[in-house]
Amino acid sequence: MKEFLLIYRADQNSVAQRSPEEMQASTQQWMDWLGGIAAQNQLTSNGHRLVNEGKVVKGSVVTDGPFTELKEAVGGYSIIKAASLEEATEISKGCPIHKVGGSVEIRQLDKM
Amino acid sequence: MGQAELIPHLFRTEYSKIVAVLTKLFGLEHIETAEDIASDTFLRASELWSINGLPENPVAWLYAVAKNKAINYLNRDKFFRQKIIGEIKVTSEQTEEIDIDLSTGNIADSQLQMMFAVCHPSIPSEAQIGLALRILCGFGIEEIAAAFLTNKETINKRLHRAKTKLREENVAITLPPQPEIQQRLSNVLTTLYLLFNEGYYSSVQDTLIRKDLCLEAMRLTTMLTLNEQTSLPAVYALLALMSFQSSRFDARTDANGETVLYHDQDDSLWDKELIRQGEYFLNLSSTGPIASKYHYEAGIAYWHTIKRDSPEKWEQILQLYNQLLLLEYSPIAALNRTYALSKARGKELAIAEAEKLRLEENHLYHSLLGELYTGINNIEAVKHLQTALSLTKSQADKNIISAKLDAMVQNEQRAT
Numbered sequence: 001m002k003e004f005l006l007i008y009r010a011d012q013n014s015v016a017q018r019s020p021e022e023m024q025a026s027t028q029q030w031m032d033w034l035g036g037i038a039a040q041n042q043l044t045s046n047g048h049r050l051v052n053e054g055k056v057v058k059g060s061v062v063t064d065g066p067f068t069e070l071k072e073a074v075g076g077y078s079i080i081k082a083a084s085l086e087e088a089t090e091i092s093k094g095c096p097i098h099k100v101g102g103s104v105e106i107r108q109l110d111k112m
Numbered sequence: 113m114g115q116a117e118l119i120p121h122l123f124r125t126e127y128s129k130i131v132a133v134l135t136k137l138f139g140l141e142h143i144e145t146a147e148d149i150a151s152d153t154f155l156r157a158s159e160l161w162s163i164n165g166l167p168e169n170p171v172a173w174l175y176a177v178a179k180n181k182a183i184n185y186l187n188r189d190k191f192f193r194q195k196i197i198g199e200i201k202v203t204s205e206q207t208e209e210i211d212i213d214l215s216t217g218n219i220a221d222s223q224l225q226m227m228f229a230v231c232h233p234s235i236p237s238e239a240q241i242g243l244a245l246r247i248l249c250g251f252g253i254e255e256i257a258a259a260f261l262t263n264k265e266t267i268n269k270r271l272h273r274a275k276t277k278l279r280e281e282n283v284a285i286t287l288p289p290q291p292e293i294q295q296r297l298s299n300v301l302t303t304l305y306l307l308f309n310e311g312y313y314s315s316v317q318d319t320l321i322r323k324d325l326c327l328e329a330m331r332l333t334t335m336l337t338l339n340e341q342t343s344l345p346a347v348y349a350l351l352a353l354m355s356f357q358s359s360r361f362d363a364r365t366d367a368n369g370e371t372v373l374y375h376d377q378d379d380s381l382w383d384k385e386l387i388r389q390g391e392y393f394l395n396l397s398s399t400g401p402i403a404s405k406y407h408y409e410a411g412i413a414y415w416h417t418i419k420r421d422s423p424e425k426w427e428q429i430l431q432l433y434n435q436l437l438l439l440e441y442s443p444i445a446a447l448n449r450t451y452a453l454s455k456a457r458g459k460e461l462a463i464a465e466a467e468k469l470r471l472e473e474n475h476l477y478h479s480l481l482g483e484l485y486t487g488i489n490n491i492e493a494v495k496h497l498q499t500a501l502s503l504t505k506s507q508a509d510k511n512i513i514s515a516k517l518d519a520m521v522q523n524e525q526r527a528t
Binding site: 028031032034035036038039040041043046 | 430431433434435437438441445446449450465468469470
């Protein structure tokens with residue numbers, strides 16, 4: 001089994017504007033999706049959401065985050081196990097972030 | 113209680129107390145001496161009480177005799193005595209009398225410290241359970257052999273090896289220091305949980321032994337709640353879990369000793385006092401920042417004390433299994449989660465998830481799929497049940513699966 005970092009991106013503005021019911025439903029969907037991966041014994045770490053505020057340091061220049069475009073801001077990450085990039089990709093198709101128009105970037109951890 | 117039952121009963125309750133106090137005094141290397149003195153004391157009791165009748169205060173009698181035997185032993189072995197004196201406070205400078213403290217407080221402390229010594233990670237968990245049963249619960253070697261479905265020789269060897277290992281590791285009869293205590297407590301809880309499971313899930317026919325194991329596990333866990341260093345939320349959660357599970361004990365086997373599945377159980381036989389007790393402990397456990405796996409398991413067990421199905425029940429159970437799996441994977445949790453998924457979201461979804469579990473060697477996996485496919489695709493259901501039948505080693509399970517297969521065949525025949 002290889003390990004893969006899943007990077008979640010979504011429009012943080014629309015995420016913040018959801019109603020309490022929508023947020024609760026979303027939490028349940030995420031728990032179900034991650035729980036399903038955990039049940040397959042393929043979840044290394046359910047990861048974390050990321051706080052929106054932050055900084056970017058480039059050389060000697062420091063700017064306030066978020067970063068690149070708000071619509072594509074990284075909102076969180078997880079680490080899963082899979083036999084191949086294809087399998088990890090299949091798993092990522094089930095992520096609830098797609099319901100809010102977000103995306104999942106999948107990158108294999110390079111174990112040297 | 114007649115004399116015939118009194119001595120075995122007292123053996124159960126007092127043997128471990130005497131051994132704990134003496135072992136603490138002598139050191140773990142001399143645990144066998146402590147056990148010999150305790151055994152001799154009970155031997156003396158059965159000799160003298162059958163001639164002279166029961167003493168007015170049997171427990172005090174036992175303690176007095178045990179004390180004397182210990183002092184005599186120390187007096188005979190001068191080197192040993194010097195070593196002990198060197199290591200402990202003496203009651204009187206002049207007489208150098210060694211105080212064998214069998215007060216309630218010292219007994220409680222010694223037993224707790226003994227629990228940590230016995231549940232030591234350096235010995236295999238079977239050995240930990242065996243030692244716990246022998247030293248902490250006063251079980252006889254034959255009783256332990258019966259509980260493990262093995263023979264006296266195996267148990268004796270296992271315990272002997274374990275004690276040797278504890279000697280080699282220089283394990284002390286003391287509570288671990290603060291930084292270590294959380295981790296060591298986690299070991300102790302695992303051992304107590306396994307002990308409980310031996311009673312709850314074992315295939316031993318004798319339900320009395322099994323109930324005994326469950327009760328002993330609960331008694332030892334309760335001991336942890338009586339000391340403020342060890343009365344942590346996870347301990348209360350484990351107690352809640354054990355209470356909820358135990359509540360169904362009487363309903364789980366019928367008059368013939370056959371297993372009765374949850375759905376078929378008469379819930380008027382469920383012990384309401386134990387359920388109330390479980391709820392009490394569950395409340396006590398909901399403090400602090402850490403949710404341990406016992407918290408989630410206790411939550412799930414709580415929902416199972418309510419027999420009636422409801423969407424809320426299964427949704428809650430599903431979410432608790434999600435949390436549990438995120439914390440720690442186990443094949444059983446994965447299978448149970450999938451069952452909860454079928455009740456909360458429907459069989460088709462659950463079947464799709466089940467087939468990703470990769471547990472084809474596990475008979476429970478096939479039992480689950482047999483259950484899920486029933487009514488959806490009976491041919492697949494039968495195939496899985498037959499696989500389950502061939503994989504399981506438990507006669508009780510074989511009976512249940514065969515009954516299911518027979519019922520399905522009968523239904524097919526009625527349909528055609």
